Amino acid sequence: MTEKELCRKAVDMLDMAYIPYSHFPVGAALECSDGTVYTGCNIENAAYGATMCAERTAIFKAVSEGHRDFVRIVIAGRSEDYCVPCGTCRQVMMEFAPELEVICLNRAGKAKKFTLRELLPYGFDQSWL
Numbered sequence: 001m002t003e004k005e006l007c008r009k010a011v012d013m014l015d016m017a018y019i020p021y022s023h024f025p026v027g028a029a030l031e032c033s034d035g036t037v038y039t040g041c042n043i044e045n046a047a048y049g050a051t052m053c054a055e056r057t058a059i060f061k062a063v064s065e066g067h068r069d070f071v072r073i074v075i076a077g078r079s080e081d082y083c084v085p086c087g088t089c090r091q092v093m094m095e096f097a098p099e100l101e102v103i104c105l106n107r108a109g110k111a112k113k114f115t116l117r118e119l120l121p122y123g124f125d126q127s128w129l
């Protein structure tokens with residue numbers, strides 16, 4: 001899938017976000033090494049701590065379907081600035097894909113690209129255990 005197509009999938013997920021509390025939609029599209037794509041949106045809860053981010057929705061969908069080898073994730077938001085992943089999502093990405101490419105989109109669809117290593121330097125992983 002081209003980067004443009006993957007970005008489109010992440011943007012499309014903005015409309016699936018369940019966001020009655022923050023009104024802050026996030027969409028994600030995760031590409032596996034075999035080309036399979038899993039999408040996700042944020043899903044909020046009246047007990048705020050039970051909210052799930054878009055990135056982890058996509059990652060957990062993929063892992064639960066037997067995929068653990070990820071190459072890219074696109075994260076889309078409707079904010080003026082690029083929608084970057086929260087710390088918890090960075091840590092979950094680190095578990096499965098320390099070399100992940102992270103593409104963050106703003107509401108204009110402009111992209112800013114990072115490596116997960118840039119976003120989570122000196123991250124904790126299996127090598128410590």
Ligand code: THU
Pocket residue numbers: 019022024025026041042043044051052053054055084085086089
């Ligand atoms: N959110 C995500 O979906 N991903 C992130 O990495 C940052 C935050 C969601 C959670 C919540 O529904 C809303 O954005 C505001 O925090």
